[in-house]
Amino acid sequence: MTVELDLNFLPFHRIAGKDWPSLPGLVTAAPTRRAARGREGDHLFIYLSLSGNTPFSSEEYTKLTEKMTGVFYETPGSLTSALRSTADTLNQALLKRNLSTTGRGQYIVGRLVLGVLRSRYLVLVQSGPTHLFLLGRDEVQHLHDPELSGRGLGFSQTTSLYFSQLDLHPGELLVACPQVPDGWETALLGERGVTTLETLQRKLQAVQNEDINAVVIEVQSGKD
Numbered sequence: 001m002t003v004e005l006d007l008n009f010l011p012f013h014r015i016a017g018k019d020w021p022s023l024p025g026l027v028t029a030a031p032t033r034r035a036a037r038g039r040e041g042d043h044l045f046i047y048l049s050l051s052g053n054t055p056f057s058s059e060e061y062t063k064l065t066e067k068m069t070g071v072f073y074e075t076p077g078s079l080t081s082a083l084r085s086t087a088d089t090l091n092q093a094l095l096k097r098n099l100s101t102t103g104r105g106q107y108i109v110g111r112l113v114l115g116v117l118r119s120r121y122l123v124l125v126q127s128g129p130t131h132l133f134l135l136g137r138d139e140v141q142h143l144h145d146p147e148l149s150g151r152g153l154g155f156s157q158t159t160s161l162y163f164s165q166l167d168l169h170p171g172e173l174l175v176a177c178p179q180v181p182d183g184w185e186t187a188l189l190g191e192r193g194v195t196t197l198e199t200l201q202r203k204l205q206a207v208q209n210e211d212i213n214a215v216v217i218e219v220q221s222g223k224d
Contacts, residue, residue: 004120005168006220007045010197012204014212024061025049026215029069036076043117044072048090049130049178049213052108054101064093080163083114083125087159091127094154110153111178120169126162128152131180133188134166135173135200140189141166170221173200177214183207184214 011023111128150160
C-alpha cells in the first residue's frame with residue numbers, strides 16, 4: 001500500500017528549564033511482514049505521558065511501548081479493535097502496578113495518544129485529558145474531550161477512549177500534549193493559514209515555560 005503522507009515528529013521535552021533531545025513514551029512504528037491481517041498498511045505512533053508520585057524510568061517506558069506496539073500489529077480485524085486492545089494493554093499494566101503499591105500511597109496515571117496513518121487519513125485515540133491541535137489550511141482544530149477520554153489510565157478496569165479522524169494535507173502541523181503549556185493555547189489558536197515547522201517551533205519556544213511535554217508533527221508528502 002502506498003503511503004501518500006509521511007509524519008515528521010519534533011519532540012519538546014523540558015524539565016526545570018532544561019531541554020532534552022528525546023521524549024520518553026514517543027514511539028513510531030511501521031508494519032512488518034508478520035503484521036496481522038488488517039494491519040498491513042497501518043503506520044502507528046504512540047505518545048504516552050506518565051505522571052504520579054512514583055518514578056518511571058526510560059527503560060520502563062520502552063518496555064510498555066514495545067508491548068503496546070506488539071499488541072497492535074498482532075491484533076487482526078478492525079482498526080478500532082486493534083487500537084482498543086493496545087490502550088487496554090497499557091491500562092492493565094498501569095492498574096496492576098498501582099494496585100501493588102496502594103498500601104504505600106504510590107500511583108501512576110497514564111495519558112495516551114495513539115495515531116494510525118492510512119494514506120492521507122490519521123485515525124486518533126485519546127485516553128485521559130490530552131490535547132491535540134491541527135493547524136490546518138483553513139482553521140485550527142482543538143481535539144479535547146475529557147468527558148469521553150476519561151481522567152487517565154491505571155485507575156479502573158474500564159479504558160475510556162475518544163476516537164477521531166483527520167484528513168491531512170502536506171504542510172499542515174499537529175501539536176499533541178498531555179497538558180497545554182502556559183501560553184500555548186492562545187498561540188496555537190491564533191494561527192491563521194499554514195505555517196512552517198521552523199516558524200511554529202520558534203513561536204512556541206518563545207513562550208517561557210519551565211516544564212514542557214509535547215510533540216509537534218509535520219505532515220509531509222509521502223514517498224512511494
